[in-house]
Structures are given as structure tokens and as C-alpha cells.
Amino acid sequence: MSHQKKAVHPLDDLIRTDRLPHIWCPGCGIGTVFSSTLIAMKESGIDLTKTVMVSGIGCSGRGAGYINLDSFHTTHGRAIPFATGLKLANPELNVIVFSGDGDIFAIGGNHFIHAARRNVDLTIICVNNLNYGMTGGQVAATTPYNAKTTTTPTGNPERPFNLPMLSYASGATYISRWTILHARNISDSIQEALLKRGFSFIEVLAPCPVNYGRRNKEKPFDTLKLYQENTIIKNKAHPFELDIDFERGVVLGKFLDINRPTWTDMYNKTCRPKDLLE
Amino acid sequence: MKPAVLSGVHFITGDVACAEGALAAGCRFFGAYPITPATEIAEHIAGRLPEVGGTFIQMEDEIAAIASILGASSAGVKSMTATSGPGFSLMMENIGLAACTEIPCVIVNVQRAGPSTGLPTQGAQGDMMQARWGSHGDYKIIALAPISPQEIFYQTILAFNLSETYRVPVLIMTDEIIGHLSERVVIPDKSEIKLASRPRPKGRKDRFLPYEPGPNGVAPMAIAGKGYNIHVTGLTHNEKGYPDMTVECQKKMMARLTGKIQNNLDDIIKTEGYMLDDAEIIIISYGVSARTCHTAVDELRSQGIKAGLFRLITVWPFPEDQICQLAKQAKAFITVEINLGQIHLEVERCVKNKAPTYLVGHVGGTIITPERVIETIKEVS
Numbered sequence: 001m002s003h004q005k006k007a008v009h010p011l012d013d014l015i016r017t018d019r020l021p022h023i024w025c026p027g028c029g030i031g032t033v034f035s036s037t038l039i040a041m042k043e044s045g046i047d048l049t050k051t052v053m054v055s056g057i058g059c060s061g062r063g064a065g066y067i068n069l070d071s072f073h074t075t076h077g078r079a080i081p082f083a084t085g086l087k088l089a090n091p092e093l094n095v096i097v098f099s100g101d102g103d104i105f106a107i108g109g110n111h112f113i114h115a116a117r118r119n120v121d122l123t124i125i126c127v128n129n130l131n132y133g134m135t136g137g138q139v140a141a142t143t144p145y146n147a148k149t150t151t152t153p154t155g156n157p158e159r160p161f162n163l164p165m166l167s168y169a170s171g172a173t174y175i176s177r178w179t180i181l182h183a184r185n186i187s188d189s190i191q192e193a194l195l196k197r198g199f200s201f202i203e204v205l206a207p208c209p210v211n212y213g214r215r216n217k218e219k220p221f222d223t224l225k226l227y228q229e230n231t232i233i234k235n236k237a238h239p240f241e242l243d244i245d246f247e248r249g250v251v252l253g254k255f256l257d258i259n260r261p262t263w264t265d266m267y268n269k270t271c272r273p274k275d276l277l278e
Numbered sequence: 279m280k281p282a283v284l285s286g287v288h289f290i291t292g293d294v295a296c297a298e299g300a301l302a303a304g305c306r307f308f309g310a311y312p313i314t315p316a317t318e319i320a321e322h323i324a325g326r327l328p329e330v331g332g333t334f335i336q337m338e339d340e341i342a343a344i345a346s347i348l349g350a351s352s353a354g355v356k357s358m359t360a361t362s363g364p365g366f367s368l369m370m371e372n373i374g375l376a377a378c379t380e381i382p383c384v385i386v387n388v389q390r391a392g393p394s395t396g397l398p399t400q401g402a403q404g405d406m407m408q409a410r411w412g413s414h415g416d417y418k419i420i421a422l423a424p425i426s427p428q429e430i431f432y433q434t435i436l437a438f439n440l441s442e443t444y445r446v447p448v449l450i451m452t453d454e455i456i457g458h459l460s461e462r463v464v465i466p467d468k469s470e471i472k473l474a475s476r477p478r479p480k481g482r483k484d485r486f487l488p489y490e491p492g493p494n495g496v497a498p499m500a501i502a503g504k505g506y507n508i509h510v511t512g513l514t515h516n517e518k519g520y521p522d523m524t525v526e527c528q529k530k531m532m533a534r535l536t537g538k539i540q541n542n543l544d545d546i547i548k549t550e551g552y553m554l555d556d557a558e559i560i561i562i563s564y565g566v567s568a569r570t571c572h573t574a575v576d577e578l579r580s581q582g583i584k585a586g587l588f589r590l591i592t593v594w595p596f597p598e599d600q601i602c603q604l605a606k607q608a609k610a611f612i613t614v615e616i617n618l619g620q621i622h623l624e625v626e627r628c629v630k631n632k633a634p635t636y637l638v639g640h641v642g643g644t645i646i647t648p649e650r651v652i653e654t655i656k657e658v659s
Contacts, residue, residue, distance in 0.1 A: 016509070019520060049505045054349070065509060065521060070502040072352065073511035073521075074345065075375050081309075081342035085349025085357070086502060088333050089307050093353065093503050111345075114338040263335075271328040276279060 014038045014048075016068045023062055025133075027213075027220040029180040029206025030060050033127050036183045036204075037098060038067070040190035051094040054083040056108060058134045059208075060100035060127040077108030080115045083122050091121070091264050094194060101128040101142040105161055109141070116170035116199045118263040123193040123200045126163065129208035130244075137211030144244060148215040163203045164255050165239035173198035175256040177242070179205040179227035182252065189254060197262050205250070280329040283468040292456040293318035293360075295427040295463045296386055297326065299434030300358050302471055305384070306332035307357040309346035311339055311365060314398040315454040316388035319360040340365035344372040348381045352510065354501035356438055360386035362454075363396060366405055367412070373447050374413030375512045377535065380445035380489070380497065382476055384437045387449060388457040391616075391642030401454035402642030403565055403616040407623075409449050410594050416532060418539040420546060421449040421594040423565040427461045433591070439474035440546060444538055445496055451593060453616070455566045455645055479506065488519040489531075495538035539595055548591040549600055553579060557586025559655055560604055562625050563614040564590040567646055571614050574651035583659060593621065601628040610658055611635045614651055616642050634658065 009015070015038070024030050041048060048069055055064035057076035064071035074082045079097045087095045097104070104112055104126050115122060131149050132138040139149040139156050142163070146155040167175045174196050176189040186204055193200030207213060207223035218226075230246045235253040244250050261269070268277055283302045290298070297319045300308070308327060310320035320336065327334040333350075337343040340361050347357035361369060366387045376383050389405050391397035405412075409421045420440050424430035430452055437448040479486050479498040488508045491497045497517075500506035513521040514528045539546065553575050554560070563571045568589045578585040588604060590597065605611075610633055613622035622637040629635050638646055638654050 016520075050503045052502050065511060068507055070507060071509050072349075072502075073509070073513065074348075075371050075512060078341060078345040078372065081337060081345035082349040082352075084335070084337075084342075085307065085309060085346035085351075086353045087349075088335060088346070089350035089353035089355040089357070090503060110338050111342050114342070267328070267333065267335075271334075273280075273329050276329070276331060 011035060011038045014041065014068050016066055019066055022066060024059060025210045027207060027209035028059070029129065029208070030063070030127050032180040032183055033125065033186060033204045033206055034063055034066065034098070036186035037096070037125055037190055040187040040194060043187065044191045044194045046094050046194055050092055051096065052086055053096045053098055054079045054086065055097070056099040056103035058100040058103045058132065060098065061103055063098035077103055078111065079103065080108060080111040080122070080124070084115055084120050087120055087122060088264065095122050096194070097122055097124045099126065100133070101126055101130070102132045102140045105163065106141040113166070113170040116167055116172045116201070119171060119173060119199045119260055121197050121199070121262045121264065123190065123202070125190065125202050125204065127206045128163065128203050129206045129212060131208055131212040133208045133211050137208070137215060142244070149212070160244060162239070162243045164201070164242045167201040168239040168256060171199065172201045172256065173258050173260055174200035176254040177203040177205070177252050179231060179252065180207070181224060181227045192257070198259065279331060282330040283465060283471065285465050285467045288463045288465060289460055290427060290463050291318060291458055291460050292424070292427040292430045292452060293388065293458065294322045295431040296360070296434050296450065296452070297322040298465060299431040300384070300438070301326055301330060302465065303356065303435040303438035304473055305356045305358045305438060306330070307347060307350035307355045308332070308334045309343040309350070309357065309359045310334065310336045311343045311361065312336070313340070313362045313365045315390055315457050316360040316362045316386060318457070319386060319388070340368040341372065344369040344385065347383050348372060348376055351381050351383050352502050356382070356442070358384040358386065360388065362388050362390050363392045363405055364394070366408065370412040373419070374415060374417060376447040377413065377417040377419060378512050379510045380499070382441040382445050383447050384434070384441055385447060385449050387451050389451065389453040397643050399454065400643040401566060401616065401645070403453055403567065404620070404642055406451060406593060406615070406617065406620040409451050416536065418536050419447050419449055419594060420444070420539065420592065421451050423451050423590060423593050424456055425565060425568050425589070426456065427459060428463045430456060431463055431465065435471060442474045442476045443496070444542065444546070445476060445499060446539065451565065453566050487517045489515065489517045489534070491534055491538070495534060495541055543595055546592060546595060547597050549597050550589040550591060552587040552589065554586040554588060556584055557607070558584040558609040559586070559612065559659055560608040560610070561585060561587045561612045561614055561651065562590070562601070562621070563587065564593055564621065567614045567616055570646055570648045571651055573648040574655070577648060577652055578655060583655065585655060590621070596624050598628050601625060605629045605632040608633050612638055612651065612655060614638045614646055616640060616646060
């Protein structure tokens with residue numbers, strides 16, 4: 001029997017501690033993004049009873065399973081349309097989508113661009129680890145040119161997405177990008193996004209040493225060094241500058257924060273009879 | 279606010295009657311994607327929902343349409359989508375999610391002839407097995423087949439009631455012919471429509487187990503934003519809703535998902551008999567095909583042939599017991615459906631060689647005429 005007092009983490013109340021240990025590998029960056037998200041949720045002062053997390057499938061998609069709030073672990077790629085239904089049916093809910101790059105931008109890419117175009121009031125947090133981690137490290141829509149994965153054993157011949165540019169073109173009203181070394185910035189961004197009415201997108205670069213780093217001669221510490229030395233913070237940077245290329249340097253920051261009416265605002269204005277709005 | 283129940287006598291299509299049935303049932307969210315011949319349901323409800331306090335959205339594809347209704351239903355709003363063959367195929371994965379996570383929802387399939395793009399503007403009943411087995415894994419759903427615009431109105435209300443009562447996706451398996459057919463539809467007074475709602479949790483929120491079944495095998499459902507801190511996952515989950523990758527948990531979950539349907543068949547299954555009492559030749563049919571069978575039975579009876587019709591109002595779960603019972607009296611079974619033999623296989627399975635079974639079916643595009651049914655029956659009797 002231990003007489004030591006049970007250690008309490010300041011975020012324990014927001015975590016399903018009875019589900020620990022989690023599934024994330026040693027060196028994985030998802031945990032940092034997850035805890036930064038929880039900190040932002042707490043600090044924002046939003047009503048957490050009315051806050052919902054929706055995930056798709058994948059390593060990051062397990063996020064919804066660990067938060068001690070109403071949470072939905074849906075099908076691969078479909079977190080955003082599921083979240084859209086939640087938000088439209090009950091506009092009082094704060095709806096957060098927490099998922100990975102493969103889930104949101106490959107299989108779910110169509111839903112992302114349309115939810116952004118509609119300006120559905122959602123906060124989208126995308127953990128970008130440059131590959132499909134859950135299935136063992138396959139090429140993704142975000143994998144850099146020439147990078148080795150299990151399905152590109154001689155290197156990736158395809159061009160990766162520039163996610164902030166895609167978000168910008170699709171109509172997002174808040175866009176930022178950080179790495180897991182920038183935990184404070186991630187929390188600040190998520191907090192701003194939660195308090196903002198509109199479609200918000202936060203991309204966070206996170207290492208996947210087990211599946212991506214290992215095949216690309218990047219030791220866990222090397223990836224973090226890249227995040228520190230080969231990135232530059234440039235708020236309001238032009239979307240064209242935001243390709244991910246660590247040789248040239250990766251631009252981080254808050255790129256966009258504008259206001260336009262949300263889907264629900266426009267629906268009420270355009271489709272709802274006036275007498276129902278009073 | 280405009281009334282949600284448009285009581286009175288109308289002359290409307292099956293598609294419009296379906297939309298009005300949904301509104302009368304309390305549907306307040308519709309996730310749409312246009313597809314012939316189901317588009318008119320979306321078109322009609324798009325104008326009606328905002329005036330009764332509901333929400334309509336046309337999503338970017340059918341996958342998004344069904345995902346959106348699962349989200350909306352999770353927020354506590356009765357939700358529906360409508361589609362046809364190609365869209366129905368796209369919805370399959372999320373029908374499985376709804377079955378596994380027990381999110382109530384109604385999916386209308388206005389069937390057209392397939393496979394693939396097929397005959398978009400012409401009716402068929404070729405998706406009946408897909409309705410039962412289309413998503414991967416073992417699971418159970420409820421599927422209904424309306425015979426007329428009037429019946430689709432009532433069946434849409436029934437679909438919502440069953441979906442809410444059993445927390446299961448309910449499929450309305452209609453077809454292009456009923457969908458586009460204009461007929462007299464009487465919408466009753468609001469007070470005459472009985473509505474069911476999903477069972478709600480009682481007691482302490484922190485002790486609530488989201489998948490602990492109630493007396494009829496159905497667990498109470500907490501909706502999002504009410505402080506229950508539920509976790510919902512398509513992974514195999516325990517009573518707490520947590521993923522549990524054990525054979526025992528899979529066994530327990532599957533027993534619950536299938537049991538809540540299998541143990542309530544008397545409440546769920548609805549069928550209709552026509553001239554069955556002394557029938558020696560029993561026609562089994564559903565949806566639009568059952569309409570032509572009525573005419574065939576009348577004609578055969580006038581010629582002294584003892585024919586009767588057993589109509590499936592509920593197609594899934596399949597009325598096995600009723601058909602086994604009929605197999606004791608019948609000399610032959612004729613299944614009439616617009617496909618190459620789908621429900622026919624189920625009839626064969628239940629009759630178990632106690633009587634010969636025949637199919638009157640074709641590949642889709644037109645109805646099956648009474649003459650064809652009569653001809654076949656005369657050949658075999």
C-alpha cells in the first residue's frame with residue numbers, strides 16, 4: 001500500500017482518467033495538442049456542459065475518447081458533417097472537431113471545404129503528423145515530396161496540400177498553424193477560435209517518430225529541432241507562403257481572423273419567416 | 279408559426295406525402311443531397327422546415343447528408359434524409375454507425391432500377407437485400423415498404439416512432455412509382471397522431487451508463503449538451519460507451535443490438551392479409567408490387583382460383599413466423615417484386631419446401647402487371 005497522495009493533474013477533470021493509459025506512442029505529438037486544447041477550453045470560460053468534441057478515425061481521432069465531455073468518435077472522414085448536424089440542430093453547442101490530417105483532408109477533404117464555405121461555427125483542430133499513423137505509416141495528402149512511407153518506399157512523388165491556403169480558399173474565418181513546441185500559442189489560438197463565431201481552423205504539426213520519423217532519418221529529437229530552428233512566426237502571412245518545406249523553413253502564426261455571418265445567421269435571415277425570429 | 283401537421287384532404291405525390299409525414303412525426307432536421315427520384319422530398323421539406331422551427335441543409339454528398347442527421351439526432355432533434363440507389367450505397371457505412379451507436383434516424387430510399395446509375399427515373403425494388411445487409415457486420419435495422427402516398431404518410435410517422443422507440447435506423451423502402459404517384463392523401467388532425475420519443479435517462483448524471491438497456495432491451499439516450507458527458511463510438515463498446523476490444527464485449531453488444539429487435543417482433547412487424555383465410559395460392563408482395571397483386575387476387579377469385587395476398591408492411595425484420603404459419607395451409611407461394619428475386623429467397627427460407635415457391639419478378643423499370651401474376655399462377659396451379 002502506498003501512502004503517497006494520488007497525483008492530480010490540473011486537467012484531470014476534463015479527462016476520462018479511467019481510460020488511461022492512452023494509445024498514443026512514445027514521442028507522439030498528439031498528447032500535447034490534446035492538452036493544449038483542454039487548457040484552451042478551460043481558459044476560454046465557455047460552458048463546458050454545452051461543449052462537444054467530435055473525431056473521425058485515426059490516432060488523433062481517438063481524442064474524443066479521452067475528453068470527459070460529450071464526445072463522438074464517428075466514421076473515417078465524417079467528423080465535420082456529423083459536427084455540422086450537431087451545431088445546426090442545437091446552435092447553443094460549442095462544437096470542436098479534433099482529428100488528423102488523413103481524416104480531415106484526404107477521406108474527409110470534401111466535407112472540410114464545404115463546411116468552411118458555409119462558415120459553420122465549428123472549431124477544427126487538425127493534428128498534422130504528415131502520414132497515416134494508425135495503420136502503420138502510409139503516405140498522406142500532407143506527406144512532403146520524396147518522403148518515405150510504407151506505401152512510398154522510394155519516396156513520395158506527390159505534392160502535399162498547403163492546409164492554411166486550402167482553408168483560406170474555402171472560406172474559413174480563422175486560420176492558424178503551430179507546432180507542438182508552441183503549446184502556449186496553440187492554446188491561445190484555440191481559445192480565440194472557441195470564442196469566435198465562425199469556421200476556425202488550427203493546424204498543429206506533430207511528430208510521429210514511430211511511423212514517419214523512423215523512415216525519414218528523423219530521430220524524435222531531430223523533429224523537435226526542426227520545429228524550433230526551421231520555422232518562423234509570421235502572422236498574417238500570405239497563404240502562398242505556407243507550403244510545408246523544412247529545408248526552406250515553415251511559416252507559423254495566425255494567418256486570418258475575420259468575421260462574416262455564420263451558416264445559422266444566414267439561414268435565419270434568408271430562410272426563416274420573420275415572426276419566428278422574435 | 280405555420281402548422282407542422284397540414285390536416286385536411288390533399289392530392290399529392292408519395293414524395294410530398296413522405297415529407298409531410300416526417301413533419302407530422304416531429305422531424306425538425308433534414309440533411310439532403312439531390313438524387314432522382316427522391317429529390318422532391320428534399321425540395322418540399324426545404325420550404326417547410328424553416329417555417330415550423332426546423333432546419334434543412336443540402337450537404338455536399340450523401341455521406342455528409344447521413345452524417346449530418348446522425349449529428350442532429352445526437353443533439354436531440356428528430357432527423358431524416360432521403361435518397362435513391364447510388365446515394366443509398368454511399369450511406370451504408372454511416373447506417374452501420376447509427377446501428378452500432380444506436381442513434382435514431384430515418385432514411386428514405388425511393389428505389390430506382392440499378393445497378394450503378396441504372397434507370398434513374400424508373401422504379402424498382404432492387405435494394406431490399408442491401409437495406410438488410412448493406413453495411414458491414416451483423417446488425418439489424420427496420421425497413422418499411424409503403425403501398426401508396428397515403429400509406430407513406432403514415433409509415434413515415436411509424437418510421438420515426440420505431441426509430442425513437444428502439445434507437446435504430448429505420449429505412450423507408452419506397453420506389454419511384456409510389457414516390458411520383460399523385461393520389462388523395464388525408465392528413466388527420468394533430469391530436470390523432472401518436473408520437474414516440476427515445477427513452478430518456480433518469481437519476482444521477484454521473485452514474486448514468488449510456489448503453490445499459492432498459493426493460494425492452496433499449497438503453498435510455500442522453501443527448502449532447504445536457505451534462506451527461508457521454509462517449510459515443512463506432513468501436514465495440516461496453517455499457518459505459520467506452521471502447522472495449524474483447525470478444526466478451528463484442529458478444530454482449532451484439533446481443534443487445536440484435537436482441538432489441540428480435541425480442542420485440544410483435545410490436546415491430548406489421549403485415550396485411552387479403553383473402554387469406556381459405557387461400558391455397560399465396561402471393562407475397564410489398565410496396566408498389568402489392569398494388570397490382572390486389573387486382574390479380576380479385577381476378578383469380580372471380581375465376582374460382584383460391585388466391586390470397588400476404589403483404590409485408592414491415593419487410594425487415596422479416597415476418598418469418600407468419601410465413602411459416604401460412605406454409606401449413608398453402609399449396610404454392612408466389613413472391614412478386616421488381617427484382618430478380620430478393621425477398622423471394624426469404625420466402626423460400628421460411629417455407630422450407632413445405633410448398634413450391636415461385637418468383638414473379640423482373641429487372642426493373644416498370645411495374646409488374648396483374649396479368650403476369652395471373653399467368654404465372656395459372657401455369658403453376
